[in-house]
Amino acid sequence: MIDWCEKCEELMQPFLDGVLSHDDVVQAERHLGKCTWCAKRYRFEERLRHYVRVATIEPMSAELKQKLAALRTPL
Amino acid sequence: MSESAPSTAEARRLAEEARARVRFEEEALELSDQVYRVARRLVGTREEAEDLVQQTYERAFRSWRQFTPGTNMRAWLLRILTNLNIDRGRRQQRSPQTTSLDTEAGVYFLYNKLEAQSPDGADEDRVLERLSQDSIVDALAEVPHDFRDVLVLVDIGDFSYADAAQILDIPIGTVMSRLHRGRRILKKNLADTVVPT
Numbered sequence: 168m169i170d171w172c173e174k175c176e177e178l179m180q181p182f183l184d185g186v187l188s189h190d191d192v193v194q195a196e197r198h199l200g201k202c203t204w205c206a207k208r209y210r211f212e213e214r215l216r217h218y219v220r221v222a223t224i225e226p227m228s229a230e231l232k233q234k235l236a237a238l239r240t241p242l
Numbered sequence: 243m244s245e246s247a248p249s250t251a252e253a254r255r256l257a258e259e260a261r262a263r264v265r266f267e268e269e270a271l272e273l274s275d276q277v278y279r280v281a282r283r284l285v286g287t288r289e290e291a292e293d294l295v296q297q298t299y300e301r302a303f304r305s306w307r308q309f310t311p312g313t314n315m316r317a318w319l320l321r322i323l324t325n326l327n328i329d330r331g332r333r334q335q336r337s338p339q340t341t342s343l344d345t346e347a348g349v350y351f352l353y354n355k356l357e358a359q360s361p362d363g364a365d366e367d368r369v370l371e372r373l374s375q376d377s378i379v380d381a382l383a384e385v386p387h388d389f390r391d392v393l394v395l396v397d398i399g400d401f402s403y404a405d406a407a408q409i410l411d412i413p414i415g416t417v418m419s420r421l422h423r424g425r426r427i428l429k430k431n432l433a434d435t436v437v438p439t
Contacts, residue, residue, distance in 0.1 A: 176350070180422060184396075186403065211353045214370055216397060219428070222378040223398055227278040231292045235274050235299050239267045 171198045175205040183213060266306045270299065273316050280399040281323055283382060284391060294330070298323040317405045324391065324409055352429035373432060381431035389424030392417050397425075 178195045181187045187195065199206045277298065282291040301322050302309075309318050356369045385393060395406040396417075403421075407414040 180425065184403075208350050208353055211369065215352070215429075218370055218373065219378055219382070220398055222373075222375040223283055223382060224279060225282050225288070227275055227295075228288075228292070231278070231295065232274065234296055235271060238296075238299050238303050239271070240263055240303070242264070 172202060172205055175199065175202070175209075179209060179212060183209075183216065262311075263306060266309065266311075267303060269315055270302055270319060273319060274299070276316060276399070277319050277323065280320060280394055283394045283398055284324070284327060284387075286383065294323060294327060297326050301326065314405060317401065317409055320395070320399070320401070321409045321411075351426070352433045355433045377432060377435050381428055381435055384431050385424055385427050389420050389427055392420040393424040393428065396421055 175195060175198050178187060178191055182192065182195050199209060274295065278291060278295050281295050281298075282288065285291050285294060298319060302319055305322075309315065353369070356372055382390065382393070391410055392406055395401045395409060396403065401409065403414050403417045406421075407417045410417070412420075
Protein backbone atom coordinates (compact mmCIF):
# COMPACT_ATOMS: atom_id res chain seq x y z
CA MET A 168 0.00 0.00 0.00
CA ILE A 169 1.26 3.48 -0.85
CA ASP A 170 2.27 5.70 2.07
CA TRP A 171 0.88 8.98 0.73
CA CYS A 172 2.74 11.17 3.20
CA GLU A 173 6.00 9.62 2.07
CA LYS A 174 5.02 10.01 -1.57
CA CYS A 175 4.04 13.62 -0.88
CA GLU A 176 7.46 14.34 0.62
CA GLU A 177 9.11 12.91 -2.47
CA LEU A 178 6.93 15.01 -4.79
CA MET A 179 7.19 18.29 -2.89
CA GLN A 180 10.25 19.84 -4.53
CA PRO A 181 9.28 19.03 -8.14
CA PHE A 182 5.70 20.04 -7.31
CA LEU A 183 6.82 23.49 -6.14
CA ASP A 184 9.18 23.76 -9.12
CA GLY A 185 6.23 23.12 -11.43
CA VAL A 186 7.86 20.18 -13.17
CA LEU A 187 5.60 17.33 -12.08
CA SER A 188 3.51 15.42 -14.58
CA HIS A 189 -0.21 16.20 -14.65
CA ASP A 190 -1.04 12.86 -12.99
CA ASP A 191 1.41 13.45 -10.16
CA VAL A 192 0.05 16.97 -9.60
CA VAL A 193 -3.48 15.60 -9.33
CA GLN A 194 -2.33 12.91 -6.89
CA ALA A 195 -0.35 15.38 -4.77
CA GLU A 196 -3.19 17.90 -4.66
CA ARG A 197 -5.68 15.21 -3.70
CA HIS A 198 -3.48 14.15 -0.81
CA LEU A 199 -2.74 17.76 0.25
CA GLY A 200 -6.48 18.45 0.37
CA LYS A 201 -6.95 15.68 2.88
CA CYS A 202 -3.74 15.70 4.92
CA THR A 203 -3.14 18.76 7.10
CA TRP A 204 0.27 17.41 8.17
CA CYS A 205 1.61 17.44 4.59
CA ALA A 206 -0.29 20.62 3.66
CA LYS A 207 1.35 22.50 6.51
CA ARG A 208 4.80 21.41 5.39
CA TYR A 209 4.12 22.31 1.78
CA ARG A 210 3.00 25.78 2.79
CA PHE A 211 6.07 26.17 4.94
CA GLU A 212 8.36 25.18 2.05
CA GLU A 213 6.59 27.56 -0.29
CA ARG A 214 6.86 30.42 2.21
CA LEU A 215 10.49 29.58 2.93
CA ARG A 216 11.39 29.85 -0.76
CA HIS A 217 9.71 33.22 -0.95
CA TYR A 218 11.45 34.31 2.23
CA VAL A 219 14.87 33.29 0.92
CA ARG A 220 14.23 35.10 -2.35
CA VAL A 221 13.24 38.32 -0.62
CA ALA A 222 15.90 38.17 2.11
CA THR A 223 18.73 37.83 -0.38
CA ILE A 224 17.89 40.90 -2.48
CA GLU A 225 20.59 43.53 -2.37
CA PRO A 226 20.06 46.39 -4.79
CA MET A 227 22.79 47.28 -7.26
CA SER A 228 24.61 50.51 -6.44
CA ALA A 229 23.99 53.62 -8.53
CA GLU A 230 27.76 53.78 -9.20
CA LEU A 231 27.79 50.36 -10.83
CA LYS A 232 24.73 51.22 -12.86
CA GLN A 233 26.53 54.30 -14.17
CA LYS A 234 29.66 52.32 -14.95
CA LEU A 235 27.64 49.80 -16.95
CA ALA A 236 25.81 52.53 -18.84
CA ALA A 237 29.19 54.08 -19.69
CA LEU A 238 30.21 50.84 -21.45
CA ARG A 239 27.70 51.48 -24.22
CA THR A 240 29.04 52.15 -27.66
CA PRO A 241 29.05 55.92 -28.26
CA LEU A 242 26.47 56.93 -30.84
CA MET B 243 32.52 57.06 -58.34
CA SER B 244 35.22 56.90 -55.67
CA GLU B 245 36.34 53.38 -54.66
CA SER B 246 36.59 54.33 -50.97
CA ALA B 247 33.02 55.60 -50.71
CA PRO B 248 30.77 52.86 -49.32
CA SER B 249 27.98 51.71 -51.57
CA THR B 250 24.44 52.51 -50.55
CA ALA B 251 23.89 48.87 -49.66
CA GLU B 252 26.98 48.82 -47.50
CA ALA B 253 25.97 52.05 -45.75
CA ARG B 254 22.55 50.58 -45.09
CA ARG B 255 24.09 47.42 -43.68
CA LEU B 256 26.35 49.42 -41.37
CA ALA B 257 23.45 51.53 -40.15
CA GLU B 258 21.36 48.43 -39.49
CA GLU B 259 24.24 46.84 -37.57
CA ALA B 260 24.67 49.98 -35.46
CA ARG B 261 20.97 49.92 -34.61
CA ALA B 262 21.12 46.22 -33.71
CA ARG B 263 24.06 46.92 -31.45
CA VAL B 264 22.25 49.74 -29.66
CA ARG B 265 19.20 47.48 -29.20
CA PHE B 266 21.40 44.73 -27.82
CA GLU B 267 23.15 47.02 -25.36
CA GLU B 268 19.89 48.59 -24.15
CA GLU B 269 18.31 45.19 -23.64
CA ALA B 270 21.36 43.92 -21.76
CA LEU B 271 21.42 46.99 -19.50
CA GLU B 272 17.75 46.53 -18.66
CA LEU B 273 18.67 43.12 -17.26
CA SER B 274 21.51 44.41 -15.09
CA ASP B 275 19.54 44.45 -11.83
CA GLN B 276 18.62 40.81 -12.30
CA VAL B 277 22.17 39.87 -13.31
CA TYR B 278 23.57 41.65 -10.26
CA ARG B 279 21.07 40.00 -7.98
CA VAL B 280 22.28 36.55 -8.99
CA ALA B 281 25.95 37.61 -9.04
CA ARG B 282 25.72 38.98 -5.52
CA ARG B 283 24.79 35.55 -4.16
CA LEU B 284 27.28 33.61 -6.25
CA VAL B 285 30.23 35.42 -4.65
CA GLY B 286 31.09 36.44 -1.13
CA THR B 287 31.24 40.23 -1.21
CA ARG B 288 29.56 43.21 -2.84
CA GLU B 289 32.90 44.29 -4.37
CA GLU B 290 33.43 40.92 -6.02
CA ALA B 291 29.88 40.96 -7.37
CA GLU B 292 30.33 44.46 -8.79
CA ASP B 293 33.64 43.53 -10.48
CA LEU B 294 32.10 40.41 -11.90
CA VAL B 295 29.06 42.19 -13.30
CA GLN B 296 31.22 44.91 -14.83
CA GLN B 297 33.51 42.36 -16.48
CA THR B 298 30.47 40.46 -17.70
CA TYR B 299 29.07 43.53 -19.43
CA GLU B 300 32.46 44.43 -20.90
CA ARG B 301 32.74 40.97 -22.39
CA ALA B 302 29.10 40.86 -23.50
CA PHE B 303 29.38 44.20 -25.30
CA ARG B 304 32.57 43.04 -27.03
CA SER B 305 31.01 39.75 -28.15
CA TRP B 306 27.52 41.00 -28.86
CA ARG B 307 27.52 39.40 -32.31
CA GLN B 308 27.66 35.97 -30.67
CA PHE B 309 24.26 36.49 -29.11
CA THR B 310 21.39 35.07 -31.14
CA PRO B 311 18.49 37.56 -31.12
CA GLY B 312 15.30 36.06 -29.79
CA THR B 313 17.08 33.69 -27.38
CA ASN B 314 17.32 34.15 -23.63
CA MET B 315 19.69 37.09 -23.09
CA ARG B 316 19.57 36.84 -19.30
CA ALA B 317 20.81 33.24 -19.50
CA TRP B 318 23.45 34.30 -22.04
CA LEU B 319 24.75 37.01 -19.71
CA LEU B 320 24.76 34.64 -16.74
CA ARG B 321 26.71 32.09 -18.78
CA ILE B 322 29.41 34.71 -19.33
CA LEU B 323 29.30 35.67 -15.67
CA THR B 324 29.65 32.13 -14.32
CA ASN B 325 32.52 31.43 -16.73
CA LEU B 326 34.28 34.59 -15.56
CA ASN B 327 33.65 33.59 -11.97
CA ILE B 328 35.34 30.24 -12.57
CA ASP B 329 38.22 31.97 -14.40
CA ARG B 330 38.71 34.21 -11.39
CA GLY B 331 39.83 31.16 -9.46
CA ARG B 332 36.68 30.65 -7.51
CA ARG B 333 37.52 26.97 -7.40
CA GLN B 334 40.36 27.73 -5.06
CA GLN B 335 38.09 29.44 -2.59
CA ARG B 336 37.26 27.82 0.68
CA SER B 337 34.63 25.22 0.21
CA PRO B 338 33.09 24.02 3.46
CA GLN B 339 33.16 20.28 3.89
CA THR B 340 29.78 18.69 3.89
CA THR B 341 29.09 16.10 6.51
CA SER B 342 27.03 13.02 6.01
CA LEU B 343 24.34 14.71 8.08
CA ASP B 344 23.75 17.13 5.20
CA THR B 345 22.29 14.39 3.13
CA GLU B 346 20.69 12.52 5.96
CA ALA B 347 18.76 15.53 7.22
CA GLY B 348 15.22 15.03 5.99
CA VAL B 349 13.19 17.35 3.82
CA TYR B 350 11.21 18.55 6.84
CA PHE B 351 14.24 18.91 9.10
CA LEU B 352 14.07 22.69 9.41
CA TYR B 353 10.32 22.78 9.77
CA ASN B 354 10.31 20.14 12.47
CA LYS B 355 13.05 21.90 14.36
CA LEU B 356 11.41 25.33 14.19
CA GLU B 357 8.02 23.93 15.02
CA ALA B 358 9.43 22.12 18.02
CA GLN B 359 10.57 25.49 19.33
CA SER B 360 7.10 26.97 18.86
CA PRO B 361 5.03 24.77 21.16
CA ASP B 362 1.89 26.85 20.69
CA GLY B 363 1.24 25.17 17.35
CA ALA B 364 2.28 28.26 15.40
CA ASP B 365 1.38 28.53 11.73
CA GLU B 366 3.97 28.54 8.93
CA ASP B 367 4.46 32.31 8.92
CA ARG B 368 4.98 32.46 12.66
CA VAL B 369 7.50 29.65 12.42
CA LEU B 370 9.32 31.49 9.62
CA GLU B 371 9.51 34.68 11.63
CA ARG B 372 12.17 32.96 13.68
CA LEU B 373 14.53 33.31 10.70
CA SER B 374 16.28 36.67 10.32
CA GLN B 375 17.36 38.12 6.99
CA ASP B 376 21.02 37.90 8.02
CA SER B 377 20.70 34.28 9.00
CA ILE B 378 19.28 33.44 5.57
CA VAL B 379 22.06 35.31 3.76
CA ASP B 380 24.70 33.61 5.93
CA ALA B 381 23.15 30.18 5.59
CA LEU B 382 23.11 30.52 1.80
CA ALA B 383 26.72 31.75 1.71
CA GLU B 384 27.77 28.63 3.61
CA VAL B 385 26.30 26.27 1.02
CA PRO B 386 29.25 24.79 -0.95
CA HIS B 387 29.54 26.61 -4.28
CA ASP B 388 28.63 23.76 -6.63
CA PHE B 389 25.28 23.44 -4.89
CA ARG B 390 24.90 27.16 -4.28
CA ASP B 391 25.34 28.02 -7.97
CA VAL B 392 22.33 25.91 -8.89
CA LEU B 393 20.31 27.09 -5.90
CA VAL B 394 20.96 30.74 -6.71
CA LEU B 395 20.14 30.35 -10.40
CA VAL B 396 16.90 28.43 -9.85
CA ASP B 397 15.54 29.74 -6.54
CA ILE B 398 16.77 33.34 -6.70
CA GLY B 399 17.35 33.89 -10.41
CA ASP B 400 14.17 32.06 -11.45
CA PHE B 401 15.96 30.08 -14.14
CA SER B 402 14.52 26.77 -15.32
CA TYR B 403 16.45 23.54 -14.81
CA ALA B 404 17.30 23.61 -18.51
CA ASP B 405 18.62 27.19 -18.39
CA ALA B 406 20.68 26.45 -15.28
CA ALA B 407 22.13 23.37 -17.01
CA GLN B 408 23.11 25.47 -20.01
CA ILE B 409 24.54 28.31 -17.95
CA LEU B 410 26.69 26.00 -15.82
CA ASP B 411 27.41 23.58 -18.66
CA ILE B 412 26.30 20.56 -16.67
CA PRO B 413 23.66 17.89 -17.39
CA ILE B 414 20.09 18.65 -16.31
CA GLY B 415 20.13 15.62 -14.01
CA THR B 416 23.09 17.16 -12.18
CA VAL B 417 21.15 20.43 -11.82
CA MET B 418 18.29 18.51 -10.22
CA SER B 419 20.46 16.54 -7.83
CA ARG B 420 22.53 19.57 -6.81
CA LEU B 421 19.40 21.61 -6.30
CA HIS B 422 17.87 18.93 -4.15
CA ARG B 423 21.01 18.60 -2.06
CA GLY B 424 21.62 22.36 -1.96
CA ARG B 425 18.16 23.05 -0.59
CA ARG B 426 18.67 20.47 2.12
CA ILE B 427 22.04 21.93 3.07
CA LEU B 428 20.53 25.42 3.17
CA LYS B 429 17.81 24.25 5.51
CA LYS B 430 20.31 22.38 7.63
CA ASN B 431 22.46 25.54 7.86
CA LEU B 432 19.41 27.60 8.80
CA ALA B 433 18.44 25.14 11.47
CA ASP B 434 22.00 25.20 12.85
CA THR B 435 22.45 28.97 12.88
CA VAL B 436 19.01 30.12 13.89
CA VAL B 437 17.96 27.53 16.36
CA PRO B 438 20.66 26.61 18.86
CA THR B 439 20.61 22.93 19.65
